[in-house]
Amino acid sequence: MKTDKISIIHPRPSSIVAALYTLRDLDVDVAILHGPAGCSFKHARLLEEDGVHVLTTALDENGFVFGGHDELVSLIKKAADMFNPDSMAVVGTCASMIIGEELHDAVEEAGLNIPVIEVEVHAGYRDNTKGVLMALESAADAGLISDTEYQRQSIILKKATEIEKKHGAASKSYLAPSRGDVKYSVAKRVMDLLKEDKKGIIIMNAKKETGYMFADVILAVNEIAEEMKVRSNIVNMANIDQTLGLPRVRTHARNIMSDFKEFGIEIHEIIGGMDEYAIAGEYVRKAIQEKYSDYDFAIIAGVPHAIPADVISGMEIISVTNGPRQVLPLKEMGHEHVVVEIDLHPRTLGVSSIVESEFGATLREIKKELHSQKNEEFAA
Amino acid sequence: MKDKKIIAIYGKGGIGKSSTASNIAAACADEGYKVMIIGCDPKSDSSINLLGGQRIPTILGLLRESVDIQEEDIVFEGYNGVKCVEVGGPEPGIGCAGRGIIVAIQKLKSLSKAHLEMDLIIYDVPGDIVCGGFVAPIKKGFVNEAYVLTSGEYMPLYAANNICRGLKKINTPLSGVICNSRDVSREREIVEKFAEELGSELIAFIPKEQIVQDCEREGFSVIEKEPESDIADVYRELARKIMSQKKASNPDPMDDEQLRSLTR
Ligand SMILES: Nc1ncnc2c1ncn2[C@@H]1O[C@H](COP(=O)(O)OP(=O)(O)O)[C@@H](O)[C@H]1O
Ligand code: SF4
Ligand SMILES: [Mg+2]
Numbered sequence: 001m002k003t004d005k006i007s008i009i010h011p012r013p014s015s016i017v018a019a020l021y022t023l024r025d026l027d028v029d030v031a032i033l034h035g036p037a038g039c040s041f042k043h044a045r046l047l048e049e050d051g052v053h054v055l056t057t058a059l060d061e062n063g064f065v066f067g068g069h070d071e072l073v074s075l076i077k078k079a080a081d082m083f084n085p086d087s088m089a090v091v092g093t094c095a096s097m098i099i100g101e102e103l104h105d106a107v108e109e110a111g112l113n114i115p116v117i118e119v120e121v122h123a124g125y126r127d128n129t130k131g132v133l134m135a136l137e138s139a140a141d142a143g144l145i146s147d148t149e150y151q152r153q154s155i156i157l158k159k160a161t162e163i164e165k166k167h168g169a170a171s172k173s174y175l176a177p178s179r180g181d182v183k184y185s186v187a188k189r190v191m192d193l194l195k196e197d198k199k200g201i202i203i204m205n206a207k208k209e210t211g212y213m214f215a216d217v218i219l220a221v222n223e224i225a226e227e228m229k230v231r232s233n234i235v236n237m238a239n240i241d242q243t244l245g246l247p248r249v250r251t252h253a254r255n256i257m258s259d260f261k262e263f264g265i266e267i268h269e270i271i272g273g274m275d276e277y278a279i280a281g282e283y284v285r286k287a288i289q290e291k292y293s294d295y296d297f298a299i300i301a302g303v304p305h306a307i308p309a310d311v312i313s314g315m316e317i318i319s320v321t322n323g324p325r326q327v328l329p330l331k332e333m334g335h336e337h338v339v340v341e342i343d344l345h346p347r348t349l350g351v352s353s354i355v356e357s358e359f360g361a362t363l364r365e366i367k368k369e370l371h372s373q374k375n376e377e378f379a380a
Numbered sequence: 381m382k383d384k385k386i387i388a389i390y391g392k393g394g395i396g397k398s399s400t401a402s403n404i405a406a407a408c409a410d411e412g413y414k415v416m417i418i419g420c421d422p423k424s425d426s427s428i429n430l431l432g433g434q435r436i437p438t439i440l441g442l443l444r445e446s447v448d449i450q451e452e453d454i455v456f457e458g459y460n461g462v463k464c465v466e467v468g469g470p471e472p473g474i475g476c477a478g479r480g481i482i483v484a485i486q487k488l489k490s491l492s493k494a495h496l497e498m499d500l501i502i503y504d505v506p507g508d509i510v511c512g513g514f515v516a517p518i519k520k521g522f523v524n525e526a527y528v529l530t531s532g533e534y535m536p537l538y539a540a541n542n543i544c545r546g547l548k549k550i551n552t553p554l555s556g557v558i559c560n561s562r563d564v565s566r567e568r569e570i571v572e573k574f575a576e577e578l579g580s581e582l583i584a585f586i587p588k589e590q591i592v593q594d595c596e597r598e599g600f601s602v603i604e605k606e607p608e609s610d611i612a613d614v615y616r617e618l619a620r621k622i623m624s625q626k627k628a629s630n631p632d633p634m635d636d637e638q639l640r641s642l643t644r
Contacts, residue, residue: 067512098479100512102519105550 006173010325014123015131017043019091022135024052025208025246025275026144028117029085034072034101035059035093049350050209053083059095067099069106076110087144089117089135097122115142127170129157145246153275160278160306167305167333169325177324180340186318187362189337190221190299191370193316194230198296201288201315204238205271205280206302208249210322211240212348213341213355215256217301217320220360222265224367235292237269239280239302244273251352259354277303285311300335301359309333320359386501387555387622388517390547391529392539393507396560399592399601400529400615401504402429406603407612407619409460413499416455417462418488420517422469422477426504430458433599438468439484451491459604463494477506478513485520500623508539509546518552525555525628527583530574532559532567534643537574541639544578544631553628556583558618563588573642578631584618587611 016033017040023031030053033039037058044054057063057071072090079088090103103118110116117138121131133154140150164170193200202221206214218236225231238260240253253274260267271283284307288295297316300307304319305326317335321327322344330338339359347355389397398419405417419426424438436456442449458464467484469477488495495501503517517523526547530540540557547554557575559582561567568585575582587610595605602612634642 097482098476100478100482100514100516100519102512 008170008172009174010169010176012169013043013128014040015121015125015128015134016040016091016093016123018128018131019119019121019135020044020047020052020054020131022132022139023089023091023117023119024050025248026087026117026135026139027246027248028087028089029053030055030079030083031089031091032057032072032075032079033091033093034068034096034103034106036095039093039095046346046349049346051350053079053085055079057096059093064095064099067101068096069101072101072103072106073109076106076112076116080110080112080114085114087115087117088112089119089138092120092122094122094124115144117142117144127161127164129161129164132157149246156276156278163278163303163306167329169323169329171329175325175328178327178340179324179342180321180327180338183339183359183362184366186337186339187359187366190318190363191224191228191366193297194225194228194233197230197233199292199294200234201292201295201298201312202234202236203271203284203298203300203307204236204240204302205277205284205300205304205306206239206274207277208274209252209348209351210302210345211238211252211256211274212351212353213322213344213357214301214320215259215354216357216360217299218260218265218267219263219354220357220363221299222263224363224370227367227370235268235295236265237271237284237287238267239270239272239274239276239283240267241270241273241276245275249274255352256354278306281307281311288312301357304335304338305330305333320357384498384501385525385623386503386521386523387525387527388503388505388521388523389527389529389558390505390509390540390543391507391560392536395507395529395531395536395539396586397507397529398426398504399429399596400558400560400586400618401426401502402601403603403612403615404619404622405430405462405500405502406459406601407616408500408623409462410603410616411619411623413623414497415462416495416498416501417458417464417504418485418501418517418521419464419466419504420481420484420514421467421504421506422472422480423506424466424468427456427458427462427464427466429596429599429601430462430464430604431456431599436464436466438466439487440468440470440480443483443487449487449491451493454488455492455494459601463498465492476513478511478516481513482516482520485516489520509543515546515550518550523552525622525625526552527556527558527622528554528580529558529560530571531562532564532570532643533562534640536562537570537639537643540574541578541633544633547631548633551630554578554580554631555625555628556580556621558583559585561586561588570643574634574639577634577638577642579629580631581627583621583625584614586614586618 271280301320318337530536559571
């Protein structure tokens with residue numbers, strides 16, 4: 001039996017990077033990439049902003065030919081001296097995995113007395129969630145997470161992979177990047193809907209730390225609804241269950257929730273944890289079926305394609321994504337308006353409170369216009 | 381878990397690893413052991429003489445076609461129930477055979493329940509340990525004993541010595557040296573001495589016999605085709621030695637000069 005396989009020709013994030021972010025979520029202090037100096041550079045830099053020391057053995061031509069075992073051993077030791085970490089990870093790359101480098105041997109030889117997670121990953125896996133799974137598996141082996149947590153995450157990742165293939169960046173052989181619809185027009189449309197007394201569901205379904213910016217969409221829409229005195233027409237849903245996921249992920253949920261509280265925003269429905277973006281659709285389904293089936297529009301920020309189309313059918317959909325290649329699939333799912341928060345992720349690393357989004361800023365501009373219009377009307 | 385022997389047989393290309401391995405496998409199967417042979421040579425000819433001269437699909441051959449692989453697609457039963465697996469590899473001169481071995485062994489381990497039940501697993505590895513991939517059977521296949529096969533000729537000894545360097549580097553003990561004779565002068569004496577220098581021992585001396593060739597031409601091991609022959613007894617004796625071998629030590633490879641004088 002041939003497995004279904006379309007060849008995807010646009011670049012996508014790699015399993016190595018996926019493993020690195022997972023290690024970050026596991027609160028690993030140091031991650032050593034065993035490979036060429038430039039490997040995963042952009043993300044390595046971003047992760048440093050997020051408090052992980054990312055190092056590289058910088059394998060060169062000689063390293064490819066002769067192996068880099070000794071370099072790896074000495075770097076593990078050096079990193080231990082430099083950063084005094086509580087835990088460390090050693091991560092494979094294509095180069096080291098092709099030549100058969102044994103991470104385990106190097107870790108043994110270095111003989112640190114802290115947990116060291118070994119992830120024999122390379123960038124050649126079709127689903128980059130493989131990198132997450134590999135990191136979690138090694139973490140479970142090293143006793144850093146429980147077996148139950150590993151099982152839970154495996155299920156979520158499976159679902160996430162499915163969604164990417166169905167409606168995400170892995171859904172088509174080629175997806176051109178797009179900047180989506182003009183934010184000003186979409187923001188205007190939101191205002192019009194509110195003006196027409198339409199009822200709306202505002203959903204944040206965000207992947208982990210990206211919630212720091214997607215949460216701002218909830219904030220902004222609530223602000224504008226407040227200004228227009230229609231706040232009772234909207235309900236808020238967010239995947240910020242503070243009891244689910246790895247400690248770091250729970251902290252994000254706690255931070256965002258406390259910001260919401262501070263701004264007087266009620267989250268009517270909690271639709272799962274911040275690592276549950278792939279399965280949050282089912283929580284949303286239940287909530288809508290029970291209480292909100294007569295709502296007119298929905299604004300979905302984060303991973304909008306994880307909300308099944310039938311759950312929100314009949315509503316006008318405005319979605320906010322950070323994936324330029326996500327625009328087309330979302331349009332195909334029937335979302336009338338799609339806006340893209342370009343470069344959102346880097347701005348959500350190393351923060352602990354909600355960060356303003358472009359769409360939120362646009363909504364606020366419109367709110368100002370509205371305000372001055374009102375004043376003019378009042379004056380006239 | 382019961383004591384399981386997972387062995388690898390190393391030696392210069394063409395020295396007789398595959399034919400010796402299949403005879404050992406057949407002899408052990410006759411003794412009632414559950415045996416698996418895993419051919420790691422891209423030539424994929426390790427198990428051919430256990431399968432009446434037939435070739436089986438290889439793990440990498442199937443992976444290449446992106447088919448959904450099941451255990452029964454890659455594990456085949458040969459002579460007297462010996463399980464046969466061939467890793468396969470890319471075409472000569474293309475791609476990376478070393479990586480191929482790593483990938484195939486990971487695949488096999490994730491798929492095969494059979495290898496859990498074996499008493500003896502033999503990895504038949506290609507001639508030299510040329511790169512990281514060629515130690516994958518040891519590293520990822522949990523090989524716990526390595527054997528070196530050589531004749532008394534200089535080049536095979538040279539290769540065997542190099543292999544011992546590799547084994548030492550990866551910290552794998554050597555359980556014995558096997559001599560597959562090429563009818564050269566003072567052969568037994570030379571290989572015995574060689575084994576001793578390594579800190580190991582000569583555990584079998586297999587004579588060079590036309591019968592081995594004849595059986596091979598028909599696609600069989602000697603054990604299957606000519607069980608009454610003298611050489612079949614030699615293979616059986618070797619098989620018994622391997623199954624009862626307890627000793628093993630990290631080899632102490634010779635330097636080139638020593639090796640040269642050994643054969644002079
Ligand atoms: N003891 C022996 N007597 C005669 N021929 C032998 C003997 N051992 C091996 N051969 C022959 O030598 C050739 C190479 O053997 P093979 O097992 O394929 O080597 P390798 O696997 O080490 O490359 C084969 O044709 C084989 O039949
Ligand atoms: S090819 Fe692989 S090892 Fe090389 S830079 Fe890219 S991800 Fe890293
Ligand atoms: Mg062979």
